[in-house]
Amino acid sequence: DSGVTQTPKHLITATGQRVTLRCSPRSGDLSVYWYQQSLDQGLQFLIHYYNGEERAKGNILERFSAQQFPDLHSELNLSSLELGDSALYFCASSAYVEGADGYTFGSGTRLTVV
Amino acid sequence: DQQVKQNSPSLSVQEGRISILNCDYTNSMFDYFLWYKKYPAEGPTFLISISSIKDKNEDGRFTVFLNKSAKHLSLHIVPSQPGDSAVYFCAASGFGGGSQGNLIFGKGTKLSVKP
Numbered sequence: 001d002s003g004v005t006q007t008p009k010h011l012i013t014a015t016g017q018r019v020t021l022r023c024s025p026r027s028g029d030l031s032v033y034w035y036q037q038s039l040d041q042g043l044q045f046l047i048h049y050y051n052g053e054e055r056a057k058g059n060i061l062e063r064f065s066a067q068q069f070p071d072l073h074s075e076l077n078l079s080s081l082e083l084g085d086s087a088l089y090f091c092a093s094s095a096y097v098e099g100a101d102g103y104t105f106g107s108g109t110r111l112t113v114v
Numbered sequence: 115d116q117q118v119k120q121n122s123p124s125l126s127v128q129e130g131r132i133s134i135l136n137c138d139y140t141n142s143m144f145d146y147f148l149w150y151k152k153y154p155a156e157g158p159t160f161l162i163s164i165s166s167i168k169d170k171n172e173d174g175r176f177t178v179f180l181n182k183s184a185k186h187l188s189l190h191i192v193p194s195q196p197g198d199s200a201v202y203f204c205a206a207s208g209f210g211g212g213s214q215g216n217l218i219f220g221k222g223t224k225l226s227v228k229p
Contacts (some may be wrong), residue, residue: 002157033216042118042203042219043158056216090157103217105150105157 003027004093004106012112018079021109025072025093031055032074033103034066037088049074081113117141118206120220127227133191135223137204140185144206148217149178149189152201161202162189194227201225 003026013019025032034046036059045058049068060066063081068074078085088110092103119138127133135149145166150158164171164178164187171178177190191198204220 002159004157035219040221042120042221043205043217045216045218048216058216092157103160105159107155107157 002104004104006091006106006109010110015081015113017081021076021089023074023091026104029093029095031094032068033092034076035090083113086113118204118218118220120204120223122223124224127194129227129229130193133194133225135189135202137187137220139206144208146207147187148205150203196227196229199227
């Protein structure tokens with residue numbers, strides 16, 4: 001157990017729908033990162049939050065949004081889902097606001113859009 | 115535009131021998147490099163890292179080499195063990211080039227260590 005909790009583990013939904021993925025960071029970590037891993041692709045950086053504030057955006061679609069709450073958990077909202085959004089979505093947490101050291105990943109949410 | 119490339123999707127090695135996983139990058143602003151290991155149904159776990167001011171970092175059976183002029187790094191595992199069988203991701207970070215300090219990953223290399 002890495003200490004980063006992602007729910008649900010699996011999600012199957014239809015095209016056009018909206019889903020919310022949840023991440024609870026490791027205790028004491030203030031940074032939360034979201035990554036997407038599509039078939040045969042590496043992990044693509046989506047977005048980074050630190051202590052409730054958005055710090056950086058990567059290749060995140062406009063249909064996707066995220067937020068980090070006062071208790072530091074984060075949610076990734078995916079709307080108007082398309083077949084191509086099927087992927088593994090990973091959350092990672094870190095104690096730091098900057099720098100790549102100390103990322104701890106959750107076990108991911110597998111999203112299947114049918 | 116892929117900034118971190120792992121050109122070998124898979125690698126098969128005999129137990130006890132050396133495994134060498136390669137990674138190339140294009141962005142000269144990257145200043146920190148990491149290797150992550152991923153087992154099925156789990157998230158990636160940190161393995162070893164190297165700063166751009168070094169050319170080698172060693173941790174037990176794992177050694178990472180960095181060749182900045184060639185924009186190339188490699189991970190050596192000696193001796194390889196069946197439990198090392200996993201997907202290995204190379205990652206880089208650094209400000210500039212859009213990474214903004216966050217990790218940019220390669221597509222991964224699946225290592226199979228045969229008994």
